[in-house]
Amino acid sequence: MIKVLLNTLYVQTPQSYIRLDHETIVVEVEGAKTLQVPIHHIGAIVMFGHVSISPYLLGKCVNQGISVIWYDAYGRFLARATGRTNGNVLLRRAQHQLLEDEKRMFHIASRFVSGKIRNSKSVLQRAMRDYPEQRARLEQSVKQLDQSLRNIGKQSTLDELRGVEGYASSVYFEAFASLIRSDEDGFFSFTVRSRRPPRDPVNACLSFAYSILTQDCISALEGVGLDPQIGYLHALRPGKPSLGLDLVEEFRPYLADRFVLTLINRRQLDKSDFDMRPGGAVFLNEKGRKTFLAAYQKRKQEEIQHPIINQKVPLGLLPHVHARLLARHLRGDIAEYTPFIMR
Template sequence: MIKLLLNTLYVQTQQAYLRLDHETIVVEVEGTKTLQVPIHHIGAIVMFGHVSISPYLLGKCANQGISVIWYDAYGRFLARATGRTSGNVLLRRAQHQILEDEKRMLHIASRFVSGKIRNSKSVLQRGMRDYPEKRLRLEQSVKQLDQSLRNIGKQTTLDELRGVEGYASSVYFEAFASLIRSDEDGFFAFTVRSRRPPRNPINACLSFAYSILTQDCISALEGVGLDPQIGYLHALRPGKPSLGLDLVEEFRPYLADRFVLTLINRKQLDKSDFDMRPGGAVFLNEKGRRTFLAAYQKRKQEEIQHPIINQKVPLGLLPHVHARLLARYLRGDIDEYVPFVMR
């Protein structure tokens, strides 16, 4: 899959080869030209997995200040090459300066929380359509989430905003159980979100999905030159990817929660995919992780019409698109960071 989004060329097609042809970038797959684009239209090249680039094109990119970023086939960040001049220093300076401005920190953090709550609401609204018999229960939770959205703008401190986010999360997960199709023995029953450790199979799946999504967001931030540890909603601690966790929030309901619901409700996972540990902890075993990851990688290839850039975007590139939008906002290139909200 090859996509040009926000002046960035994303190449996910395995065995693709990128080369320079005069002032254009040519992408070939098995000797066949699949794309040719003027190099002055490109601000960055992002490659996933077994994708090759010619030394001449790499040199041209370095000379023109075009970043080249490598990820492995699973989306883990590997490296970034830039020329002698790069905007990363100024970008990171802007990222750090916001830490000294509580008002701006609160504003950016509120965008992440707004995206999360709006997407949580959409998950429940979809449940209202899929399970009409549960409509009244879910409708009550949707109304509570609407109130949380209205409350975001009334908060004057980060702790108050985190309180709104925490309350909305508890409302959402109280209703989440209604979205799980009941099984005969109640193996996939869900009552409350438990994290360290997860206490039932649903929580095990959610925790695993969130850990994968967090790594995807960290990699996306590193790819655009942002420091994943300098965030605004999540408190700063040594080794904690605060900005990565910030970016995860808006994607949790759509990329993680809905995916877990699909796996469970379609019976793609069963009892044999989980290990029960002493003390009540539940984890996906090796067989379960293989099934989970195979389905997750397949879903990342699905495309949606992006509501902001008005282009079709593979789900796996959503964190990359929004990391780039966030970088543009922090640099002052755009007036506002708009979180991803599913339709």
């Protein structure tokens, strides 16, 4: 179940060109070589803005299962290239057949929601220990999340379940502002979750983190042979990675929200890392993305003792572990899908 955590190559310098040189990846800027790494050390290539890749390298990547992902200059996802569809066709058949079983579909969707709410609750409980002056406020939010967890079992339709998830998210983000500690001039003030576009620096960081994490979950699902577009909690729409969005829910608080809080509270990001766009949109700029991505890659290498498989696992492999657990459940190898719950 555990495999080597391969590195991700992020390229965001404008006019960079990425090419293949024998069994190595070469990055050039204005004709000058700036980086050369063995291709077998790379698990994915992520490009931002005006960056190009040679057809030969692109072909090599898809043949070797190396994902190539494009973002625009503001960190918004554009496209993703992968190799041939892999995995047992019987697994995908089971995944599709579940859509006809409303009771099982609801049950799996409820597992994603319960994982998200439990981990959101853990983020707030950790803050209660670290910031005792906020205890009363956070304690009330934790009680509301506990009620949301109890309400999951009282629902019978997916729309009702989505309503519980939406309410729990609003409770969580109302308390989120009190977790930001380094905001002397109000630059990192946060009031409400906003997206498409993000309206403040905190939302810009959250949106960027969620986008990267979603691509990690899509890669994990494809790696075990599941179809990322056939999900259960999120509605099915053309081009929408519904199962990828399902899986990412349980990881948002631990792998994204806590990471963003750490960057901000440790003052690793400041005003110079953001661009304010006409109309009120806020995005990480090239400097900010560089800081963000370097810290994110370092974070993915950290290990935890996984509560289900009882092994030490790098954080970057958590989506792969749970994609495998989900596949085993869909095949009937295990009775339940158990979401990741942070300790």
